[in-house]
Amino acid sequence: MKIQIWSIGKDHESYIKQGVEDFTNRIARYYPVDWMIIPAPKNAGLIREEDLKIQEGKIIIEKLKKEDYLVALDEYGKEMSSEQLSGFLQSRGNDSVKQLIFLIGGAFGLDEAVMKRANHRWSLSKLTFPHQLVRLILSEQLYRACSIGKNEKYHHR
Numbered sequence: 001m002k003i004q005i006w007s008i009g010k011d012h013e014s015y016i017k018q019g020v021e022d023f024t025n026r027i028a029r030y031y032p033v034d035w036m037i038i039p040a041p042k043n044a045g046l047i048r049e050e051d052l053k054i055q056e057g058k059i060i061i062e063k064l065k066k067e068d069y070l071v072a073l074d075e076y077g078k079e080m081s082s083e084q085l086s087g088f089l090q091s092r093g094n095d096s097v098k099q100l101i102f103l104i105g106g107a108f109g110l111d112e113a114v115m116k117r118a119n120h121r122w123s124l125s126k127l128t129f130p131h132q133l134v135r136l137i138l139s140e141q142l143y144r145a146c147s148i149g150k151n152e153k154y155h156h157r
Helices: 014-027 049-063 082-094 112-117 131-149
Strands: 002-008 033-038 069-079 099-104 120-123
Touching: 002 049, 002 131, 014 033, 014 131, 033 049, 049 112, 069 112, 082 131, 099 131
Parallel strands: 002 033, 002 099, 069 099, 069 120
Antiparallel strands: none
């Protein structure tokens, strides 16, 4: 199984970049992993919120393959503990998922077409985080889930 992390927006900010790279390299010990930063449409600041989400959604849908398993990060999604996330990863591997995509939406969230396509909606927290910070939190939690799955000592319980 390959893990892809997609995020709409600009490249990693310098204050995030080192941590994201570190955790991504750690995840790579367990699964092949890549990031795809999807630039926001041109003149995004001038586009109505709903129209921007629709445009971003079209870009995402075009990039997805039929067999991709899409996890949309969504404030209304299901929350999981780190242990549950570990089980989720293991289950997707057992289900022979070839590509597991975690998607961080744009500033206004994800279009309904993307949400309908998603195989799973996941909420990191009831708190609101900046999108850049979500990248760091997501990469750390994926690494933590991998280490739990291998019964390694990173996660303390």
